[in-house]
Amino acid sequence: MQFIAKQPYVKVVRQVNALEQKDTEEQRYMYLYEEKIVTKYREFPLDNVMDISYRLTGKKGMLYLHTLKGVYAYIITSSPDQFIAAFKARTHSTTHRD
Template identity: 60%
Template sequence: MYLIAEQPYIKVERRVTSIEQVDIEHERTMYLYNEKIITKHREFPIKDILDMSYRLVGVKGGLLYLHTSKGVYSYIVKSSPEHFIQMYKMHIKK
């Protein structure tokens, strides 16, 4: 198993108290290997990945979608994942 590409993403944790709401951003990294894609809490075998897509949201980033045989998973990204998607399509999806 070898690393092909990395993509930073964020997880937003919302904390609500009786007087305020606070959003906490946790920076994480998604890893594309020749056999699987790994995030902090999930592993997707390459055979289960059907496609990847990206949708720009506002001016600060967008959503990276992993289309899998078990559903679609979305990840908030602040930088374009085009390189990550291209590497997937070049090395995996042929």
């Protein structure tokens, strides 16, 4: 199955041992398919995604997936306008930008 759009996001992974705490950033991708949005560990059927919104503050921001089971937030480092436009074309949803 070929994806329609791809959006990079960052996951901060925290490793703690007896002496220190270390945070590392993993580059991951969110994929839009005909019937779902897929991240590394989650799948969201498009029927369950009500909206996508985002807020950029400087070089980073947050992308929000508004679903029937709650809001899921992802750290982004680039504009998700193309990803959101592709989502809207599939769902005819409205998108809010702050």
